[in-house]
Amino acid sequence: MKNQAFNQSLLSFLHNSPTPFHAVDSMKATLLDKGFKELKEKDHWVIEEGGQYFVTRNASSIIAFTTPTLNFHSSGWRMIGGHTDSPCLKLKPNAHVVRSGYHQLGVEIYGGVLLHTWLDRDLSLAGRITLKLDSGERISRLIDFKDPIAVVPNLAIHLNRSANDGFSVNPQEEMLPILGLAKSELELQSVLMKQVRKQHPTLGGAEILDFELSLYDTQAPSLVGLHKEFICSARLDNLLSCFVGLDALLAAKESHQPALLICTDHEEVGSLSTSGANGPFLEDVLQRLSPNPEHFVQAINRSMLISADNSHGLHPNYSAKHDKLHAPMINSGAVIKVNSNQRYATNSETAGIYRDLAKQEGYEVQTFVVRSDMACGSTVGPIMAGGIGVPTIDIGLPTFGMHSIRELAGSEDAYGLSKVLARFINTPVLMSSEEE
CATH class of the missing domain: 2.30.250.10 (Aminopeptidase i, Domain 2)
Structure with missing residues (x-):
C-alpha cells in the first residue's frame, strides 16, 4: 500500500510539472507544507540549528537542506543531486x-x-x-x-x-x-x-x-502492464529522481546528519548556466553555510553526493546494445553507473557505500557500463564532483525510451530508491577515515 501511495504521488508530481519552472514550483509547495523556510539569495541568511530551508535560482533550480547541526566541518553533508529539465x-x-x-x-x-x-x-x-x-x-x-x-x-x-x-x-x-x-x-x-x-x-x-x-x-502519466509493473510518463528523465530525492529528504528530516537536495536546470544542454550544475549555485549555498575556508574543505571531505539520473534498462528488442554482464532489468533495483573515462563519478568507495546501504534496506543493486564500442552519456555527478571535490556516486533507475516524449520505468524501483536514499541521509559514518 505504501508503494501504491508513493506512486500515485509521483504520477501527480509528473503531471503537474510540464516545465522545470512548474517542477520547482511543485517542490516549493511541498517543502512549505512540510515546514521548510524559503530563503532568498539576495537576503542575509540566518541559519539555525534544527532548521529546514530551501532556496531557488531562476525559478528552475532548487536546493533544499536541513541543519540538525551547524558543525558542518565535523559532520559533512549528505547530498542528493538531480536535474529539473528534460528534452x-x-x-x-x-x-x-x-x-x-x-x-x-x-x-x-x-x-x-x-x-x-x-x-x-x-x-x-x-x-x-x-x-x-x-x-x-x-x-x-x-x-x-x-x-x-x-x-x-x-x-x-x-x-x-x-x-x-x-x-x-x-x-x-x-x-x-x-x-x-x-x-x-x-x-x-x-x-x-x-x-x-x-x-x-x-x-x-x-x-x-x-x-x-x-x-x-498532454497524456497523463500512468501505471501500465498486466500487473501495473511500469510507470509510463513524460519527463521521467529526470523528474523521477527529483521526486525520489525530495521524498527521501522529507522522510529523513529528523536525521542528525545535515542533508541537501540539489535539483538544477540545464543538464540536458551541458549544465553551464547560472542555475545549472556547472554554475556556482551549489557552491554559493555551501559557502554561505560554511564561510570559513578551512571548515568548508573539512566539510566537503566528510560529505558524499549521490547523483541520481535515469539509467538504460535492458530493452528486449535491442539487447545487443548492452554489455551482457551490465544489462540492468526494470524493477530489479537501482543501477550503479560506472565509466573509467569519468563520464560518471562513481569510484569503488562510493559504490561500496551504496551497495551496503541498499543491502541494509533489503534492496538489490545493479551495475551499468556502456559497451566499449559505444559512447557514454553523462550526468550532473562528474560536474558537481569536479566543482567542489565531493566524493560522488552516479546511480539511476532503469528506463526505456530515454529522451522520448514518453518514457518507461519500473513501478517498484522508485520507492526502493527513496528508502535507500533516506538511509544514506541517516547514516552518521559512511567510510572510515583511516588509511593503511
Whole structure:
C-alpha cells in the first residue's frame, strides 16, 4: 500500500510539472507544507540549528537542506543531486509562423530529443512569461494551457514509402506544430495574454515583455502492464529522481546528519548556466553555510553526493546494445553507473557505500557500463564532483525510451530508491577515515 501511495504521488508530481519552472514550483509547495523556510539569495541568511530551508535560482533550480547541526566541518553533508529539465520543443522568440494556410509555431530543439516520438501527439504549452504592469513593475508568472492546442502530424506513408526503412526528421522544417487553420487572424501575444489573465486574474493591465515556453504531451502519466509493473510518463528523465530525492529528504528530516537536495536546470544542454550544475549555485549555498575556508574543505571531505539520473534498462528488442554482464532489468533495483573515462563519478568507495546501504534496506543493486564500442552519456555527478571535490556516486533507475516524449520505468524501483536514499541521509559514518 505504501508503494501504491508513493506512486500515485509521483504520477501527480509528473503531471503537474510540464516545465522545470512548474517542477520547482511543485517542490516549493511541498517543502512549505512540510515546514521548510524559503530563503532568498539576495537576503542575509540566518541559519539555525534544527532548521529546514530551501532556496531557488531562476525559478528552475532548487536546493533544499536541513541543519540538525551547524558543525558542518565535523559532520559533512549528505547530498542528493538531480536535474529539473528534460528534452523538449521550445518556442522561438518570434514563434508565430503561417505556412500553406495554417498557423504554426516555430520551435527550437532543447537537448537530445527523440524527435519522431513528438509526432501525432496532443501537445500543450507551458512555461514562464515576463510582464510589465501598468505600475511599471516587471514580474514573471507561470502559465500552463493544459488543453491540447497543437500537433505535429506525421507524413502519410503514401507520400513517404520508405518511412518504415528509417527516416530522419528535419527540425527546422518538419517539427513545427500546427495551431489551426489560417482562415482567422491569430496574434500570439494576445493568445498568451489571454492565458495570463485566465490564470492570474488579479494582475490587471500588463504587457508581455518576453517568455520561455515549452510544448509538452498532454497524456497523463500512468501505471501500465498486466500487473501495473511500469510507470509510463513524460519527463521521467529526470523528474523521477527529483521526486525520489525530495521524498527521501522529507522522510529523513529528523536525521542528525545535515542533508541537501540539489535539483538544477540545464543538464540536458551541458549544465553551464547560472542555475545549472556547472554554475556556482551549489557552491554559493555551501559557502554561505560554511564561510570559513578551512571548515568548508573539512566539510566537503566528510560529505558524499549521490547523483541520481535515469539509467538504460535492458530493452528486449535491442539487447545487443548492452554489455551482457551490465544489462540492468526494470524493477530489479537501482543501477550503479560506472565509466573509467569519468563520464560518471562513481569510484569503488562510493559504490561500496551504496551497495551496503541498499543491502541494509533489503534492496538489490545493479551495475551499468556502456559497451566499449559505444559512447557514454553523462550526468550532473562528474560536474558537481569536479566543482567542489565531493566524493560522488552516479546511480539511476532503469528506463526505456530515454529522451522520448514518453518514457518507461519500473513501478517498484522508485520507492526502493527513496528508502535507500533516506538511509544514506541517516547514516552518521559512511567510510572510515583511516588509511593503511
